[in-house]
Amino acid sequence: xxxxxxxxxxxxxxxxxxxxxxxxxxxxxxxxxxxxxxxxxxxxxxxxxxxxxxxxxxxxxxxxxxxxxxxxxxxxxxxxxxxxxxxxxxxxxxxxxxxxxxxxxxx
Numbered sequence: 001x002x003x004x005x006x007x008x009x010x011x012x013x014x015x016x017x018x019x020x021x022x023x024x025x026x027x028x029x030x031x032x033x034x035x036x037x038x039x040x041x042x043x044x045x046x047x048x049x050x051x052x053x054x055x056x057x058x059x060x061x062x063x064x065x066x067x068x069x070x071x072x073x074x075x076x077x078x079x080x081x082x083x084x085x086x087x088x089x090x091x092x093x094x095x096x097x098x099x100x101x102x103x104x105x106x107x
Contacts, residue, residue: 029069032077032088036064039084054083 015023015030040050040061047058063071078088 025074026069028074028090029072029077030067032074032081033064033067033069033072035086035088036077036080036084039081039086043084054080056080056083 010017013023013027015026020026039045045053047061050056050061051058060071063069069077081088
């Protein structure tokens with residue numbers, strides 16, 4: 001019982017691929033949360049130690065681990081990384097969606 005599947009290459013942003021609102025923002029929050037989890041796992045930090053280091057409630061780290069990021073702004077996630085002694089550098093590239101030319105700037 002073999003089924004044929006089409007391989008579809010994603011855009012690199014799963015939120016955009018599934019037409020989620022604010023896809024770029026959600027992708028950024030997910031990337032920052034993944035970095036937080038990487039640091040926690042690498043340093044083998046306990047929730048108690050994390051709370052002391054960051055001033056962030058233990059329940060918030062549970063939310064991050066379960067990818068429940070609705071309560072977290074990008075700046076809050078960046079602040080957590082900073083408190084975990086991580087340097088965050090973000091680069092932004094802007095382009096028109098769907099190949100349309102960008103609107104001229106007024107000013």
